[in-house]
Amino acid sequence: RALVEIDCGDGRGGVDPNGDLFVQIGTALGDRLEGVLTHAGHSYACRDVECIRQVAEQERSTAVSAAERLRSAGLTCETVSVGSTPTMRHAESLAGVTEMRPGVYMFGDLFQAEIQSCTREDIAVTVLASVIGRRIDENRILLDSGALALSKDRSTGVTSRDAGYGLVLDIDGRAAFGECVIDRVSQEHGIAISDVSLPFDELGVGVKVRVAPNHSCLTAAAYDRYYVVDGGREVVDTFDRVNGW
């Protein structure tokens, strides 16, 4: 069973739902045709909720119209699948849609907070890091979380609140150090700076902090498991990841 991918405006993959090829593929699939699939990745270019709502409606209407086109050609189209986290969050109607495939919504991240898919307080995945150096006169700390631990995703670089390579929180996940961001990374190191004077008495070498990521999908993919906490510091469970291809 197969879905035919259509392009609803993102310009990444999928065929033109108004072109001849689309119906030809559906016809060629015959009994294997399950439905249509699209992904409104262009919702990530939005900077306000109204824009996301418009993209969500474009995604929905394109997918539903494409499904109708297959049905009008005498083909079955059981699945009408759409998906992106911003459109999932802000769609006003999902009429005709049978499946949604948002990904990052389950964790959120700094970029999703900037485009109002969640708040910073909602972010449910962080990287546990240790202070490994301090430059008190320069108001910065060195962490053992660099490009490997965080990824080089710089999603927030295009938003009004650029969080560098990640936002440094205290061990309990609180924004206790001001707008404290990872300003520079190398493979294993991250240099964090802040818009307030850092409390160096609380940030000795070896102290653990948490770093909220720009993009949870890419950061989480660097690890083979999640250590689950439930409001405290105790690890209450371990979830394995499925990585690789």
Add this chain to the structure above:
Amino acid sequence: RALVEIDCGDGRGGVDPNGDLFVQIGTALGDRLEGVLTHAGHSYACRDVECIRQVAEQERSTAVSAAERLRSAGLTCETVSVGSTPTMRHAESLAGVTEMRPGVYMFGDLFQAEIQSCTREDIAVTVLASVIGRRIDENRILLDSGALALSKDRSTGVTSRDAGYGLVLDIDGRAAFGECVIDRVSQEHGIAISDVSLPFDELGVGVKVRVAPNHSCLTAAAYDRYYVVDGGREVVDTFDRVNGW
């Protein structure tokens, strides 16, 4: 046994080799003092060989002077460790140095080629990718290599030959498609464009290509093994990686 890290100008980690703290740490280590270590990461900001040579000499002289300072204080300093791939490649003298720790030099990458640590033809690690979509009228292909497969490292973005998220080569590692670069990535997808008309008759869906990375260290870290070829297409060995912390 421990090395004392000193800062030779990179401003990332390490103590000031001319400050009091440096000798205090060496003294406190006592019998555990093995030597000094530094890393001239600022060599990556160079854009020509003369600049790299100057940074290499700064790295060497800072480390050797720091070692002498420990010895003058009656301490032993057996190891004088320096390292960065550009300075390894272009250092004119390593007098007094006992160890060099270059990393990416063993593979090279597009960024190292731009700063003359290697040539593009020297790059010894590539990502095997498949064509999964084509937009012939837009002269672009879609590959199954995106941010996960390549990393979001954009090192070449500051050089004169910006290779996007990677340079697309043919299955034999040849630059057969012009300056064909991954212009845009999402988690699993990469869109490749070129400065020449792409040979779509050779680039059908399913065709395999190779992508040279911006930064081998970060790209290679996404995988748990290397498939080794030796001038041909046959895999002659598999090397496991050590990942994680």
